Amino acid sequence: MNAREKLEITCSKAWPPLVEDPLGEWRLRWADGFTGRANSALAVGDPGRPFGEALRAVCDFAHDRGITPMVQVVRDSPNERAIATSGWVPATGHGAGHEVVVLTAPLTPSPGVPGVTVGDEPVPGWWELALRPGEDSPAARQVLTSGKVGYGGATAEGVLAGVVRGALVDGWLHVGRLEVTPVFRRRGLASALMGAVRTWGVEHGADRAVLQVAEGNSGALALYAGLGYAPHHRYRYWVPAPGSCEDSTS
Structure with a gap:
């Protein structure tokens, strides 16, 4: 293989x-x-x-x-x-x-940003942002909570404005479910969430990160390229x- x-x-x-x-x-x-x-x-x-x-x-x-x-x-x-x-x-x-597209990057800690954290449990509002309309189900929650998982959240103006999920497997940090509420986009929250989950991965022993992005999602691909992710395969x-x-x- x-x-x-x-x-x-x-x-x-x-x-x-x-x-x-x-x-x-x-x-x-x-x-x-x-x-x-x-x-x-x-x-x-x-x-x-x-x-x-x-x-x-x-x-x-x-x-x-x-x-x-x-x-x-x-x-x-x-x-x-x-x-x-x-x-x-x-x-x-x-x-x-x-x-x-499957993207990978080496992991190094990132400076913390106030209001952006990664914890062992989803904060209030996390599921509402992480799951798209019609997705919330017992199966979805079981998939997203299985294994060693970190739940990232970003607070802005007193509300939860963005989320991300990190999962640890075999020395890798798998990143997914990055979402920022439209009204809070273009404020750097997506990058801050990615930095926070990257630091969480390093603290838990991961040395590389991987994520998966639909080829047609040009905005996400540009964001991840700017954060040091490179194509591994498709x-x-x-x-x-x-x-x-x-x-x-x-």
Whole structure:
């Protein structure tokens, strides 16, 4: 397994589904529909069976749990080429973007900013900012609270104005759910939150950070580039073409 695939496994551990079944080295994941990362098959490594059988197993797993069959695979990898020749197509309808850039950066402590903290528990209002409309569910909260997690919050004018989530896995700090209320944007809060979670990661033994951003999110990509994050690789989501994903158990 190469470095890109190993990092995908690290990121998956930082965003754990409610159900995860092995398929050889692949991982079948379910979290009641909360995010593509937790409701797709992570197709890295060897599935331990012919590709056609592996993709049928992905279909069976998804259909049994009421989610759309989907695989997450490193872009331009042998697995992606095999999936592309097996009757699957890019998941261009995926709401969060079907192609994602994985960015990494070395970790160093950042000077603190008043009103910006990272703690072991979400502060009041954290969930309302971290979860988008329609996302709040027991599954979403379980995904976001599993493992060693730091909950960042930024206060401005007496209210919670921004949030971020950091998760520690295998020496990495995985950063996600960065959000600043629109009225408080362009005040440096996003950078301050990223600095605070970076310091939290260093204090807990991490030496590198990783995050995942939809390729079309140019604003976020520019922010992270300015904070020292560089592209490591990309991954894409694929779904079956019509008629190519039948249940072997039906």
